[in-house]
Amino acid sequence: MPSFVGGAQAKDVSSLHLPSSSSCRPLTLKFVDVSYRVKVTNKSGNTIGRIFGCGSGDGAAPSVQERSILHGVSGMVSPGETLAILGPSGSGKSTLLNALAGRFQGDGLTGSVLANGQKLSKSILRWTGFVTQDDVLYPHLTVRETLIFCSLLRLPLSLSKQDKVAVAESVIVELGLTKCQNTIIGNAFIRGVSGGERKRVSIGHEMLINPSLLILDEPTSGLDSTAAHRLVTTMAALAHKGKTIVTSIHQPSSRVYQTFDKVLVLSEGRCLYYGKGSEAMSYFESIGFTPSFPMNPADFLLDLANGVYQVENTSEGEKPNMKQTLITSYNTLLAPRVKAACMETSTLLETKTRERLTCKTSLLMWCNQLSILLQRNLKERKHETFNGLRVFQVITAAMLAGLMWWHSDFRDIQDRLGLLFFISIFWGVFPSFNAVFAFPQERAIFLKERASGLYTLSSYFMARVIGDLPMELILPTIFLTIAYWMTELKPELGAFLLTLSVLLGYVLVSQGLGLALGATIMDAKQASTVVTVTMLAFVLTGGFYVHKVPTCMTWIKYISATYYSYRLFINVQYGTGDKIWSLLGCSRHGTDKARCNFVEEDVVGQISPELSIGALLFMFVGYRLLAYLALRRIK
Numbered sequence: 001m002p003s004f005v006g007g008a009q010a011k012d013v014s015s016l017h018l019p020s021s022s023s024c025r026p027l028t029l030k031f032v033d034v035s036y037r038v039k040v041t042n043k044s045g046n047t048i049g050r051i052f053g054c055g056s057g058d059g060a061a062p063s064v065q066e067r068s069i070l071h072g073v074s075g076m077v078s079p080g081e082t083l084a085i086l087g088p089s090g091s092g093k094s095t096l097l098n099a100l101a102g103r104f105q106g107d108g109l110t111g112s113v114l115a116n117g118q119k120l121s122k123s124i125l126r127w128t129g130f131v132t133q134d135d136v137l138y139p140h141l142t143v144r145e146t147l148i149f150c151s152l153l154r155l156p157l158s159l160s161k162q163d164k165v166a167v168a169e170s171v172i173v174e175l176g177l178t179k180c181q182n183t184i185i186g187n188a189f190i191r192g193v194s195g196g197e198r199k200r201v202s203i204g205h206e207m208l209i210n211p212s213l214l215i216l217d218e219p220t221s222g223l224d225s226t227a228a229h230r231l232v233t234t235m236a237a238l239a240h241k242g243k244t245i246v247t248s249i250h251q252p253s254s255r256v257y258q259t260f261d262k263v264l265v266l267s268e269g270r271c272l273y274y275g276k277g278s279e280a281m282s283y284f285e286s287i288g289f290t291p292s293f294p295m296n297p298a299d300f301l302l303d304l305a306n307g308v309y310q311v312e313n314t315s316e317g318e319k320p321n322m323k324q325t326l327i328t329s330y331n332t333l334l335a336p337r338v339k340a341a342c343m344e345t346s347t348l349l350e351t352k353t354r355e356r357l358t359c360k361t362s363l364l365m366w367c368n369q370l371s372i373l374l375q376r377n378l379k380e381r382k383h384e385t386f387n388g389l390r391v392f393q394v395i396t397a398a399m400l401a402g403l404m405w406w407h408s409d410f411r412d413i414q415d416r417l418g419l420l421f422f423i424s425i426f427w428g429v430f431p432s433f434n435a436v437f438a439f440p441q442e443r444a445i446f447l448k449e450r451a452s453g454l455y456t457l458s459s460y461f462m463a464r465v466i467g468d469l470p471m472e473l474i475l476p477t478i479f480l481t482i483a484y485w486m487t488e489l490k491p492e493l494g495a496f497l498l499t500l501s502v503l504l505g506y507v508l509v510s511q512g513l514g515l516a517l518g519a520t521i522m523d524a525k526q527a528s529t530v531v532t533v534t535m536l537a538f539v540l541t542g543g544f545y546v547h548k549v550p551t552c553m554t555w556i557k558y559i560s561a562t563y564y565s566y567r568l569f570i571n572v573q574y575g576t577g578d579k580i581w582s583l584l585g586c587s588r589h590g591t592d593k594a595r596c597n598f599v600e601e602d603v604v605g606q607i608s609p610e611l612s613i614g615a616l617l618f619m620f621v622g623y624r625l626l627a628y629l630a631l632r633r634i635k
Contacts, residue, residue, distance in 0.1 A: 025127065026079040027115055027212035027244050029100065030342045034111035036070040036095055036104070036269075069095045070269045072111070074338045077262060079212070082236060082245040084252070084277070086298060087266035088306050093248035094133065094217050096266070100246060101130040101215050103451065114342075115213065126453070129206025133217040135198045136444040139187040140383040141376070143177050143201055144168075146185060149376045151208050153454045157365060171207045175200045175234060196227035200234065205452075207238075214238065216247040225253045232256045254296040267305040272326045274338050287329045369455040373463035378471075385471040397426055398479040402486025419487055420569040421544040427476055427503060428510045428562045429535050435514030436531045438464070439631065440524040447634070461628050468511065476507050490573050498572045506565035509616050512623030513561070519630035538562040561619055564612040571609050 070092045077083035085093050099109055102120040115124045137146055151168040152161065159167075172181050177200055185201065186192015193201070199219055206214060216235070220228035232252075236259045239245045249256070257263075263280055265273040273280055281297050284290070289309060291300050303309050307323050384390075405419045439446070449455065480500050489499065514531055521527040538560035541549050549557060557563040 025212045026242055027124075027127075028076065028078045028117075029213060029244055029246065030076045030112075030114045030117075031096075031100060032074045032112050032114075032339060032342045033072045034070055034074070034096065034099055034109070034113065035068065035072055036092075036099060036110075037066045037068050037108045039108075040065050040067045068269060070099070073264075073266070073269075073271050074335065074342055075262075075264050075271075075274045076338070076342050077244055077246055079242050079244050080239055081261040082239045082247065082259065083262045083264060084257075084260040085246070085248040085264045085266060086252075086301055086305070087248075088302060089250070090268075091266040091305060092269040093266060095269075097130075097215050097217050097246065097248055101125075101128060103130070127209060127211050128213045129203075129209065129211035129215065130452070131199075131202050131206055131214070131216040131219060132448060133221060134444065135202045136448050137185045137198065137201060138376070138380045138445065139185050139190050139192065140380050142182050142184050143193060143197070144172065144181040145376075145379065146201055147171060147204050147208065149372060150205050150454070152372045153369060153449075154208055154452070157368065167208060168204075171204045175204050175207065176230075177201065177204065194227070196223050196231055199223070199231060203234075211243065213244045213246070216245070218248050218250055220249060220252065220256070225255075229253065229255050232259050235259075251302060252298045254298070257296065257298045263301070265301050265305055267307075267323060267326070270327050271335070272305060272330055273301070274330075274334060283334075287325075287333070289326075366456060366459050369459035370463050370466075373455060373460055374467050377463050377467035381467060381471055385475070391475070394430075394475045394479050395482070398482035399486075401483040405483075405487040407486075407488045416489075416573065417544060417570065419489075420573065421542065421566055423480075423483070423503065424506070424542060424562050424566045424569065425539055427479075427507050428538065428565075429532075430510075431472055431507050432510040432514035432517075432531050432535060433528065435468075435511040436518040436527045437524050438515060439519045439627070440522050440527060443522060443634075446631075457628075457631060461631060465624060469508070472507055472511055473504050476503050495572055499569065502565055502568045502572065505613075505616050505620070506561060509561040509565075509619045509623065512620055512627070516623040516626040516630065519627040522630075522634070535562075542566050558615075561616060564607075564615045567607060568609060568612050568616075571612075 073092075073096060075083065085096060087093050098104055100113055102113070102125050113120055115128075118124070141149070147168040148165055151164045151171075155164045155167060172178055177197060180193050180197050183197075184190065184192045185198060192198070203214075203216070203219070214235075219231055219235070223231065235245055235247065239261075252260075257277060260277040262275065263273065263277040264271065265280075273283060275283065277297070280301060284300075284304065289304060304326060309322060401419065401422060405415060408415050408419065446460065450457070450460075477500065480496075480503055484496055484499065489495070513534070517531050517534070518524070518527045521530060537556050539562055540546065541553060541557035541560055542562040543557065543566055
């Protein structure tokens with residue numbers, strides 16, 4: 001890895017001349033009457049029956065209905081404040097946060113979201129940090145490497161590498177990650193940092209741009225009480241430095257609740273309370289809802305939002321009326337004051353700056369993104385490519401092939417063709433099956449980083465394609481080096497190098513097939529099934545098992561990389577032309593007619609090497625182009 005991921009000493013970021021887009025600006029966030037609707041397809045009835053016209057109902061197509069997730073939610077949070085959004089699961093907390101972060105597009109969102117009195121724009125979103133509920137991070141990178149790579153991608157080109165590293169190191173210190181900075185992130189299968197540290201790394205991703213507004217979706221989810229309190233204390237410290245903090249939280253402890261400046265309580269997309277956290281209990285007491293014993297205010301608010309507050313002589317069926325009472329009280333007592341406060345005009349504290357990107361600047365930025373993504377990809381992928389099981393699998397397959405075809409006879413054509421076709425099968429299935437998981441597994445990270453504007457799709461895709469080349473070509477080289485000389489295939493260095501070239505090209509084509517199917521389907525389980533069936537069809541029509549493929553299935557072999565690579569393997573070992581007959585001790589007009597027919601069909605009767613090479617080159621480019629176009633359709 002380059003030296004900038006190594007040990008550089010942290011600087012005081014305040015001494016850096018950061019551009020205006022990276023300096024913290026005070027930001028007041030207001031949202032008025034925010035509502036959100038989604039279209040839901042009603043698929044009631046017997047699906048199979050509807051297809052055959054014998055099911056229940058009139059056989060009409062599934063109806064499309066609209067479902068309201070948010071109902072006119074309003075509120076405001078100022079610099080230096082922390083707004084906590086409370087509510088049970090399904091109450092609309094994450095939906096509201098996505099709306100405040102400008103992540104929704106289309107007609108489903110109504111109402112207004114204003115930052116310093118202006119609608120959300122790209123310039124405002126550029127200094128807005130959004131921490132999702134799930135920590136999507138590369139598991140094999142250390143905390144330090146994760147934040148430095150993000151800093152190199154996210155900070156502007158006007159800063160040097162040393163300054164960007166200094167920004168990352170200052171964030172490490174600020175979030176208390178110094179002790180674990182050289183520990184890998186890890187995941188469910190790899191031991192790494194703790195859950196609280198992983199969450200702080202996710203926050204660090206957004207802190208690199210020194211955001212004015214920081215939005216967090218349930219940051220304490222999965223943490224114990226102590227870790228949650230430490231994390232919320234860190235958030236409060238950031239707010240005290242002039243940042244605006246908005247967070248959703250599911251079930252905070254009483255200590256955590258005390259750190260919130262403002263609280264917004266949601267129930268089924270409707271607001272039950274908005275105001276200071278310290279005044280929530282007195283408000284509900286004023287409208288007749290008081291806990292029967294001293295309890296955590298957050299627990300009491302969640303009880304009300306769930307409708308489980310028990311009033312004397314109140315039956316179970318009257319709970320909906322209690323919820324309606326809470327909603328009506330809010331709309332009558334609090335909503336008018338909240339809207340009035342939000343409607344007050346506010347001046348923009350900073351002038352809006354535009355960064356003009358020339359063609360030269362765009363190209364330089366693209367090359368910078370490609371370089372950084374390539375380095376990150378190589379560092380992360382080496383653990384997956386060269387893990388012990390995968391290396392063991394390849395070496396074992398090579399040793400088995402070498403022992404099964406040990407010093408095979410050059411004239412024993414059937415055995416030799418079996419060996420060449422085994423190589424074609426193994427290095428068709430192995431890389432394609434591994435590559436099919438690439439994009440589905442990285443989907444969450446890819447979507448998160450693209451939404452944050454870290455890089456362009458083309459730079460990400462090119463880094464993936466280029467970075468995979470050395471990773472994918474080392475293992476087949478080891479395999480062939482072992483198997484080729486053990487089986488005593490054509491004992492010439494030139495023949496070995498040609499065979500290796502064909503094998504490496506075939507591996508890259510097979511990998512491209514896996515990438516294309518994975519990017520198109522974007523579901524690892526479904527894509528692995530499809531690639532298995534596809535490779536099965538390619539193997540069966542590859543020219544070894546069946547010589548006379550039925551006419552209706554002949555077209556499959558012409559789109560099969562296995563077919564072309566197998567023919568090239570034969571060509572390297574036996575060549576072309578009439579000299580093969582005498583070389584193999586077989587005559588066109590000899591008595592061994594069966595042997596001669598076998599040679600003619602499998603060795604002499606093959607397509608030209610030029611056509612095979614052209615087909616493989618076309619597939620190499622075509623599969624990767626399909627994968628890129630499939631990724632472009634993901635919004």
